[in-house]
Structures are given as C-alpha cells and as structure tokens.
Amino acid sequence: MLVIIGCGNLNRSDDGVGVEVVRRLMKQQQSFPSEVKIFDAGTGGMEILFQARGAKKLVIIDACTTGSEPGAVFEVPGHELENRPNPSYTLHDFRWDHALYAGHRIWADEFPTDVTVFLIEAETLAYGLELSPSVLKAADLIVARVVDLISAYRSASEIASKNAL
Helix, strand or coil, X not given: CEEEEEECCCCEHHHHHHHHHHHHHHHCHHHCCCCEEEXXXXXXXXXXXXXXXXXXXXXXXXXXXXXCCCCCXXXXXXXXXXXXXXXXXXXXXXXHHHHHHHHHHHHHHHCXXXXXXXXXXXXXXXXXXXXXXXXXXXXXXXXXXXXXXXXXXXXXXXXXXXXXX
C-alpha cells in the first residue's frame, strides 16, 4: 500500500499547502490503484502515525520555513527528518516528524521504511485562506511529482504480481 498524507493548517495561508496537494490528488483518486490511500492529516501528527501503519511506501507533504526562496521544493528521505518527541501534555506538540520516529519504534516492520517527505517553502504563515502564488506554483509541481510516484508504484506492483505467479 502507498499512503500519501498532506499536513498543514488551511487557516494559515501557505501552511495549508500539504492539505491542498492531497485534496487535488483526491479528485484524481479513481484513476489510481486501489492500494493508494490519500489522507488529509491537517495538523494531527497522531493521524500520520496510524494512517501510515501497514504501508509499504509513505509520502508526506507539508510547508516549511528554512529561509529559502518561497515556493522552493525539497524532497527529503523520511529517515533524515525523524525527530524524537519531547515529553508533553498535549498532542498538539506531536508532529509528523515525531510520528516517523515513533512509528518505527512502536510498529517496527509494520511501519514503512520507504518514506519521502516533500516540503514547500512558505512565503507567509499569517492568517489567511489563500496560498501565495509561489507556493501555489510549487503545489502544482508536487501534485505532478506525486502522480509520477503513483505511476512508478503501480508499475512496480504489477511487476511484483507477475513475478509472484
């Protein structure tokens, strides 16, 4: 199973880019193989922890603020971004990078090791419902890139099925 998860807050302008990407992908979901699951996790890291369990491959899309040019796209292997969560009394502090760390420790082989994270540099995280033009353009690129990943996943699955016969 290939799981694609978008993260972010739609009320904070460019922070909602991950959610925007998966919403666009959901509109195309009928054309994807049935083993492709797409989720809007919003800001809930725990959602990622549970939705990723059992997946063969995981893709996460989110906004970032690194000081790079707004709309810059980063494709990073998930193991490079795993982050041990700090003790806390609220689940708001449990993010997707914590979910990657915890998932491998809790579910071991049931949690995907093939993880790709797409991060899009935000221009603004101010209150607002619209993506900035540079981030909107980056969202278009990520949608196309994820569709390519789905096609590659489909091809690999078909080859594996034929070899199993």
